[in-house]
Amino acid sequence: MRIVVTGIGPRCGTSAMMKRFVDKGYSFVGSKFPAHGVHEYNPEGYYELELDDAHTPITLDDYQCVKLWPGWLHLVQPDEIDLLIIMVRKDRKAQIKSIVEVGRAEGLTMSQARAGHMICVAERIMTPNMKTYPHVIIYTEEPDTVEAYL
Secondary structure, three states: OEEEEEEOOOOOOHHHHHHHHHHOOOEEEOEOOOOOOOHHHOOOOOOEOOHHHOOOOOOOOOOEEEEOOHHHHHHOOHHHOOEEEEEEOOOHHHHHHHHHHHHHHOOOOOOHHHHHHHHHHHHHHHHHHOOOOOEEEEEOOOHHHHHHHO
16 A cells, blocks of 8 residues: 555644554655654654655655655655545644744744644645545544554
8 A cells, every 4th residue: 555644734643653654564755854853853753755855756666655745745646645644633722832842943933823824724735635635534633543544
């Protein structure tokens, strides 16, 4: 199975979901600890592309996964994705707080309004893509529900 993991904004569990697949034996495209990540916030890894690689088309092999932010989904052709996992965090206030904290640790100018805007933009990008890709929505707080789709 070729899997793409994405999320509605940062800090929604995409890294934990990627680690879940790596632990199951999937290989992944990207870096466990990309240069732009602050490792203390994801000590078990981010499993995502380096920013410089976000322009290169990706071909997935069987039992391979990749984490792509909604604006990067075009890097994989729809017919090469067996399942798109969309991570959604129910507790938006906690998500926004975490985005602000990590963003600032990464050296970004971050506010609650900007963090909320990031989530809204991700939702707007994902809505039309949900018609294109076979997908499932998994809540950050309920990660085990993904097992029913594998």
